[in-house]
Structures are given as C-alpha cells and as structure tokens.
Amino acid sequence: MTPGFPALLALIPGDPAIVHPLVALAVAGLIYLIADAVAHILGPLMRRRIRPLGDALAGHLRPILRHLLAGGLLILPTALWPVDSLAHLLLGAALAFAFSALAVHILRSLAIPRWAVVPIALLLFVTVLSSSSGGFAPAAGMLDGVGINLGKRRITLLGLVSMAATCVALFALVRLANRMIGRSITHAHGLDATQKLLAQKLAAIAVIVAAFFIGVDLLAIDLTAFTVFSGALGLAVGFGLQKTFGNLIAGIILLMDRSIKPGDVIVVGDSFGWVNKIGVRAVSVITRDGKEHLIPNENLMTQEVENWSYSDRNVRVRIPVGIGFDSDLKLAQELMLRAAQESPRVLRNPKPNVWLTAFGENRVEHDILVWISDPESGVGSVKSDVLNRLWLLFREHGITIPYPQRVIHAPPGGSRPQ
Template identity: 65%
Template sequence: MTNDVVRWLAARGIELPDTAALIEAGIALAIVFAALAAGWFAGRKLGPVLASFWHKNVGGHAEGLGPRMCDITRHGVAAILLAILAAAWPWQPLAALGIGFAEGAAVALVLVAFLRGLGIPRWATWTLALLAFVAILSNAIGGFNVIESTLERVGFNIGERRFSLLSLLTVLVILVVLFAGVRLANRIVNHWIERTQGFDATQRLLFQKLAGIAVLVVAFFIGIDLLDVDLTAFAVFSGALGLAVGFGLQKTVGNLIAGIILLMDRSIKPGDVIVVGESFGWVNKIGVRAVSIITRDGKEHLIPNENLMTEEVENWSYSDKNVRVRIPVGVSYNSDLKLAQELMLRAATESTRVLKNPKPNVWLAAFGDSSVEHEILAWINDPEGGVGNVKSDVLNRLWLLFKEHGIEIPFPQRDVHVKEWPRERGSD
C-alpha cells in the first residue's frame, strides 16, 4: 500500500524525501531547538545585564528599549546561532526549510522588539519584519532570486529610471531603518550631552537641538547614497525650496532661527517665569517652532519663538528668581496706624513663602477717600508657584489679626444731605 502511494505521488511529480534527507532534517530540527534554548537562556541571564547597561548609558531616553532588552537578546542570540548553522553546511531542502523558517522568525521578532522600542509605528514595524522573514526563508530554500526578479518585473520606466515593486519596498525599508537610526542616535547623543559637565540647562538644550539637526543631515545624505539618487536633481528642487522658504515657510524658518537665538543668548531658559502679553507661567520647553509655557491653571500655551524675539517679555527669573509682590491694604482713618502696620508686617513675615531676606516691608501709599492706603511689599523666590496664592495667604492672616485687634477695614460710604423736601402740589 505504501509503495502504491509513493508511485502515485511520483506519477504526479511529487517526490518524498529519502531516509537520508529525513535524518538530516531531524538533526537540523534538534540543532534549531538547541539554538532557541540557547537564546532563551541568554535572554534570562544576559538580558537584565544589557538592560541595566543600556539604562545607565542611555538613561531616560530609552524607556522603550530597556524593558525589551531581554526579548532582543533572546531572539538576537537565536538568530545569530541559526545564521551560523545555515551557513555551516550545505543542507538539503527539507532541513534548509526548517532552519530558514526558524531564522526568519527570530530575525522578525528581533526587529519587532527593537523598532517598537524606538517608537516606530506598528504598521511599519510589522511590514519590515514580514519582509525580513520572507527574504530569509526564500534565501534558505534558494528562491530569493526568483522573488527579486518577479518584484523587479512589476513596474514601469520613466526616462532612464526604473520604478518597480522591488524599488518601492527598498525605499520603504531604507526609510524605516534610517528613521529608527535617527531616533536611536538622538537618544544616545542627548543622554551624552545631559551627562556632560560644565553645561547649564540652556546650553544642553541648544547642543541637543544642534545635534538633532546634524543627525538628520547625516541621515539624509546616507539615504541619498543608499537610494542612489543623483544630487544634480536637487538643483531645481533647491530653487523651489528657496521660493517656498521666501513665501510659505518664512514663518517656520523664522521660528527655527529665533529658537536657536533664544537658546544661544540664554535670555529665556526652561524653568524661567515669564509674562508675554496675557500669558503668565513658567517655561516648560523651548521647541523648534514654539516655546511651551505652563500657567498656574495647568494650561499649556504654545507661543511662537518669533513673538518672544519681537514682543516685550517680562522674565522674572532672568538674573534673579527673587520677585517682589505688592499687596494693597486699606484701613480706617479711626484705626491705630502704627498697630495696623505692625500687624501687616507680621502677617507677611508669618507667611510660609515670603522670604526673611530681603525682609518684607509696609509702605503708606496714600490717603484715600474712605481709607488710609498701604502696600505690603513681600519677596518670594519661587514665582513658578504662583503669586496670587501668596497674596491670599497674607490677606487671610491679616484678616484674623485685624479682627483680633479691632482694626477696621473700611468700605465706601456716602452721606446724603436733604436740604428741603419738595412741596406737594395744591398745598399751602
């Protein structure tokens, strides 16, 4: 019966592997399992060490890659061992199929873990992983050239340039790889700049921005070289870009240059408390296009960099973070002014955020219509915490002190004097 099945399959061009091929496939399968086990062991033992090393040298910029370092190590070691196994012996098709399938899957899983750790979109990650799996599997069974030639035939020519499905996939792979490389390089360079001694926060931010631009420029030229693009084709493009900058991108380029100038002259730094128009808050981040300001209400205002260069800006933290708060207070003309002023000074001194040096002061400002006007002058050194809450705290303390000592806080009053009531019509 078995011989009949074999003859029936042979008549239809289907040949079953012989005993030697099956034995070789079994050996290859055992070695594949051994490679996967070695990868699993490396992931458990070596993965945490690499994760710790990565966090230490790349720090907070590696939130995505750090937790995935064990998976990257596990699948990476397995992929390397399987690649060595595939190249070490001229395997027959059945054994090569199993090794190629395992190697392709390991490489695909490494790419998924690595690219997702860098924040690459899911669709791009899985597309690149699928392409890598197909390429490795087809190469293992000798069908890579067939797939490559088939993809090359699907396309069209424009002049001397050939646009095919293969070139489209090549461009996609190069763009994803370059994007991942730029993100990885930016994280490493940013962490290195943050750890450099001798730079303040503004200088670090400036060098990080310049380093990011340099990485993009390098990636651009590497991509041009990999895609074999003729640079003379950019002659017309550069002219069009100049017109676009002159018209449509004028504001964008202006904001970029203004942001670099702000970082260079250090007139505005992250953490400064500034007032621009009606926006009051502390600077959270100086970006390429705009400065992020967080107000006391928790709202984040994005102010274009150009506005900070052309408009009047109050920087409460430019040279000194000490800020003087003025608190107006009025007391009755019948009050003991000396006692009232002592109580004002006491309320300001007892407030937790008011500085002892410079010490608070009380000025008599004016004799008003219904009260004697004073100003409490108090200094704080944390304006990012707000000013209104300091005024509220001092006035609350002062209210209790005035009530305790009988100091009257007047309110506007008007006296109406009637000289004569009008007589009713018809009365004598």
C-alpha cells in the same frame, strides 16, 4: 559545507527524514535557550555600562539581545546542514524568525507604527529564508521584472520595496541616534539645562541632515534632475516656510543667549506661567490654570517679555491694605508684618516690609511687601493667605477697614432736585 558534517549526520540512528528535522528543531530550541540565558545576564550589564543605548531601546533590550544572539548562533548550523532537506528549511525558518523578531523589537522600541513594522518584518523573514535556501535571486529577479517605465527611468517593484525598507531603516536610525545622543547629553556633567537643550536641538538637526544625504546616496537619487526647479522651489520654500525657519532660528537664539530657559516664570501679553519646554516652533508655557499656551519663538524675540526668573528666582509681591483713620496705626502695621511672616510661602530673607503709601479719601493706605521664591506656584495664593490671616488679626484687635463714604449735600429748604 564542512566535509565531515554529512558523515556526522549519518551517525545519527533512525530514519533521516524524521530524525534530522527533530534534531534541527532541538538545535534551534537549545540555541534560543542559550541566547535567552546570555541575554538575561548581558541585559542589565549593558544597561548599566551603555546607559544611553539601554534607555533608548525602552525596555526591549533583553529581547533584542536574545534574538540577535540566537540569529548569530543559528547561522552556523544553517550553513552546515545540507540545503535540500526539511531540517535545513526548519533551521532557515528559525534564522529568519530570529532576524525578523529582532527587527520588530528594535522598531517598536523606537515607536515606529505597526503598519510599517509588520511589512518590514515579513519582508525580512522572506528574504532571510530564501537566502538561506539559495533561492533569493529568482525572487529578486521576479520583483525586478514587475515595473513601469517613466521617461528614462524604470520603476520596479523591487526598487519600491527597497526604497520603503531603506526609508524605514533610516527613520529608525535617526530616532535611535537622537535618543542616544539626547540621553548622553542629559546625563553629561558641566552643562546646565539650557545648554543641554541647545546641544540636543543642534544634534537632532545634524542627524537629520546626515540621514538625508545618506538616504540620497543609498537610493541613488540624482539631485541634478531638480536643478531646473531649484530656484522656484527655493523661492516657494522661502515664502511658505518663512515663519517656520524664523521660529527655528529664534528658538536657537533663545537657547544660546539663555534669556528664557525651561522652568522660568514669564509674562507674555496675557499669558503668565512657567516655561515647560522650548520647541522647534514654539515655547510651551503652562499657566496656573493648567492650560498650556504655545507661544511662537519669534514673538518672544520681538515682544516685551517679563522674566521673573531671569537672574533671580525671588519675586516681590505687593499686597495693598487700607485701614480706618481712627485705627491704631502702629498696631495695624505690626499686625500686617505678623500676617506676612506667618504665611508659609513668604521668605524670611529678604524679610517682609510694610509701607505707608498715602492718606486716601477715607482710609490710610499701606502696601505689604513680601518675597517668594516659587513664582510658578502663583502669586494670588500668597495674597489670599496673607489677607485671610490679616482679616482675623484685625478682627481680634479691633482694627477697622472703612467702607466707602459718600456725602450728599441737599439744597436749602429741603427741596429735592427735579
């Protein structure tokens, strides 16, 4: 403690037992006002300058800055004030509140559940308050004294609390790192959507692996104890998670060779729709009915897949039409082209075309060939629109669509078959 600080406190008039706690409260309140004003200025600035961090904290950046600045500023008066006083206890409580509130906002911004956030905040509050008062060592010793012996190891309450806090902290850091890296990659220039998604997947795997080894080191877990079981465990994981790892590797391969990308329109078996996202285990395909099909990545590697958007988004749609033999063939074909050209989703280039394909039993068969550039919106609506327009044009110009005809031959004499 600074030697001149008690003398400075002695200059304050009035009863120290009453005045000093009020001064401590005023100091804490003033610090919070200053911290809030600075956070109000720094928040938008940091969100613009450090955009991945601002986006990752999801609207909690200003309160995080406020409590962080307040906690940093409260350290000095808490350290300078005499320990054995109510004013010091109030400043220590304000300091503990600042750091526990900081932890709450950080964890909640990372979508950590409340049942994990509240115990961590309470533990941090007690730890900071007792440390500022010089009484953390007895509390830690008491927690360390409560435990049980399992073989050569002793499990204490302090160890369990430390393990839980470390796991939550590592989980929060993994989420924060993934969000920041993901948003940095999303806003990176020079990468297409597939390359960005692949980079995000690889970065997420690297962050999880790094967090695992850091956690093992922090928790002092002896991995040599699992040496005996490593062979059996590896065999069990190999059989049990074979499909999982197969789908993971298949997803990475799909992203690397870019044969299927988010936004592509694909057909896999009976599933037709556009690729919403490529996950670790499955590809999400949204159909025209609004249903989301989750197709395992491995299926896309082993089954035949129609990708309507692989090299070009333009898709040709075939619309069969039949007209009567007594109809004006040239006029009917002109009306077919007109109906196709007037449809709003049909492209002008490549232009629509009409082919005469066959002379059927009772009609002249044609195919109207049109091109569209938005197959994710479905092809049925294009066919329906063209046929509706063609029906009105045929009715207007007297072009007939023949009914199916059947000829029944009766035996001589008009007798009916028995």
